Amino acid sequence: MSIERLLKAQKQENQEIVDAILGDGSHPDADYTIEHHFSSTNFDRLEKAAVDAFKSGFEVNDAEEMELEDGSVIYCFDAIASHKLEVELLDQACEALLTLAAKQKVDYDGWGTYFIDENGDEVRDDEFEDDEEDEDIIH
Structure with a gap:
């Protein structure tokens, strides 16, 4: 798929x-x-x-090796930024990163973030799992 088509799909997903x-x-x-x-x-x-x-201004974590279900191995890393959850900012970042991925012949697999509560604190998936486990405990 061309970068233009990937970017169009990514922008829709961003929204x-x-x-x-x-x-x-x-x-x-x-x-x-x-x-x-x-x-x-x-x-x-x-x-x-x-x-x-x-070099483009992202924080980059160390690459990790992952074994897929079929036994093959892939390597992965995250490029990390911190900013408002605004579609325009995400669209700009995705365009730059999709272009970078195409240049280096690697896969850009989208982005993720965390829910932020009314106090401004990140709520991670493992916190939800802990809450669910607590609900199963009978006192």
């Missing part, structure tokens, strides 16, 4: 994700940690993409 997060009650004016996901079967290419992302 849907932002609408869903804010619709669930996440804090609209908070700064969000945005984790853009990259992967590749080629570690050297992924490493070059990480360097490019860092």
Whole structure:
């Protein structure tokens, strides 16, 4: 798929994700940690993409090796930014990162963030799981 088509699809997804997060009650004016996901079967290419992302102003975490269900191995890392949950900012970042991924021949796998409560605190998935486990305890 061409970068233009990928970007068009990503922009639509950006709008849907932002609408869903804010619709669930996440804090609209908070700064969000945005984790853009990259992967590749080629570690050297992924490493070059990480360097490019860092040079573009993103924080980059260490690459991780993951084994897929079929036994094959991929490498992945996140390029991390912190900013308001605004579609325009996400669209700009996604365009730059999709271009970077195409240049280095790695996969851009979208982005993720965390729900932010009314106090401005990130609520991570493991906190929801802990709450659910607590509900199962009978006192």
